Amino acid sequence: MSRTLIIGAGGVGRVVAHKCAQAPEIFSEIMLASRTKAKCDAIAAELPRKVATAKVDADNVPELVALIKDFKPKLVINVALPYQDLTIMDACLETGVDYLDTANYEPPDVAKFEYKWQWAYQERFEKAGIMALLGSGFDPGVTNVFTAYARKHHFSRIDVLDIIDCNAGDHGQPFATNFNPEINIREVTARGRYYEHGEWVETDPLSWSMDFDFPAGIGQKKCFLMYHEELESLVKHFPEIKRARFWMTFGESYLRHLKVLENVGMTRIDPVDFQGQQIVPIQFLKAVLPDPGSLGPLTKGKTCIGNVVQGLGTDGAPRKYYIYQICDHEEAYKETNSQAISYTTGVPAMVGAAMMLQGIWKKPGVWNMEQFDPDPFLAELAKRGLPWQETFID
Numbered sequence: 001m002s003r004t005l006i007i008g009a010g011g012v013g014r015v016v017a018h019k020c021a022q023a024p025e026i027f028s029e030i031m032l033a034s035r036t037k038a039k040c041d042a043i044a045a046e047l048p049r050k051v052a053t054a055k056v057d058a059d060n061v062p063e064l065v066a067l068i069k070d071f072k073p074k075l076v077i078n079v080a081l082p083y084q085d086l087t088i089m090d091a092c093l094e095t096g097v098d099y100l101d102t103a104n105y106e107p108p109d110v111a112k113f114e115y116k117w118q119w120a121y122q123e124r125f126e127k128a129g130i131m132a133l134l135g136s137g138f139d140p141g142v143t144n145v146f147t148a149y150a151r152k153h154h155f156s157r158i159d160v161l162d163i164i165d166c167n168a169g170d171h172g173q174p175f176a177t178n179f180n181p182e183i184n185i186r187e188v189t190a191r192g193r194y195y196e197h198g199e200w201v202e203t204d205p206l207s208w209s210m211d212f213d214f215p216a217g218i219g220q221k222k223c224f225l226m227y228h229e230e231l232e233s234l235v236k237h238f239p240e241i242k243r244a245r246f247w248m249t250f251g252e253s254y255l256r257h258l259k260v261l262e263n264v265g266m267t268r269i270d271p272v273d274f275q276g277q278q279i280v281p282i283q284f285l286k287a288v289l290p291d292p293g294s295l296g297p298l299t300k301g302k303t304c305i306g307n308v309v310q311g312l313g314t315d316g317a318p319r320k321y322y323i324y325q326i327c328d329h330e331e332a333y334k335e336t337n338s339q340a341i342s343y344t345t346g347v348p349a350m351v352g353a354a355m356m357l358q359g360i361w362k363k364p365g366v367w368n369m370e371q372f373d374p375d376p377f378l379a380e381l382a383k384r385g386l387p388w389q390e391t392f393i394d
């Protein structure tokens, strides 16, 4: 019996709930809890079997502990926001329950993506005999596992890693974000950063770009260099890597709107005084932008996320290799009422949870995805809706 508590009922929470509900042989009992219970109930009503729902404030450790003690899960899947990672980890420690998330902790008042806060729980989780799996989404998540798979099967040494995230979907809106607007805009407007010869090199936000020819009819797109959290764990766990970068595609309209919003101060994360009240501009902006959930039925096209890996092949010769996954927005929506961005995050969260609950990936402590055997994860990922491909580049 593997009782699972899912926290967060947004786009990703919806997909996780659908995918877990589809696999009763692994997820015997499910509870979906979030700040707004009505959102959990709406998702529960779409599912093929009965799932419990609850209201919880995940910033409040005693409230989380009470809920966990009441439902008695084996695992908590955190798909709320990165701000809640540490409180949910604290509650898991107090109750002796395993933990999984899809994004690293970020303090609300500083746009800083770092694993240091969560890695600091390593000893306490190990001592308590419980496990935390960090970043089990697509990027971070599958991109970490792709790197481990490349290293295990095709490379004796990785020199260069480029993770390339393309959303070639179109929702027809002049400006909207595909997941939580606040988290998305904080990430995109942050300074770029990549890793080279043991050092982090900073760039101005979205100031570096390259063209990449994507498969599956997507074609050539402009990709922008950004900092992304999986770079930190990957260069730690594969110290041979000489250069690691992350790239993401953005459309003209998105970039133009973002520039204006930034220039007028609407992306600020510090509070400002408005008619005697303190408001954070980016939070107000979130309230007026389209809800990412509402884009599901409107979005057409595909996503393509993958890794280009260069280094020495297992035969000792130089090798260049591309491993990637293509996901169709409309297919994702048909299955889970969510577009491909939520789908490509929610499916790996469910697969990571399945690895833990079945004891395939199981080790007390706090771990990143690349620290486990990639093969069972990637086999399950393909089976659960995200088949992937690999090719060698001449």
Ligand code: NDP
Binding pocket: 007, 008, 009, 010, 011, 012, 013, 033, 034, 035, 036, 039, 056, 057, 058, 059, 079, 080, 081, 082, 084, 102, 103, 135, 136, 137, 138, 139, 140, 141, 178, 179, 180, 183, 292, 341, 342, 344, 345
């Ligand atoms: P949403 O904003 O759609 O959903 C977040 C959910 O968390 C909402 O239901 C929200 O409740 C709930 N929530 C927020 N604060 C609290 C709180 N204090 N207590 C309880 N519930 C709370 O986000 P997404 O579904 O798009 O993203 C979920 C997570 O997935 C994020 O951490 C995001 O960074 C991550 N992500 C990871 C990706 C990857 O590839 N690794 C890609 C995309 C996202 P309410 O509705 O009431 O506000």
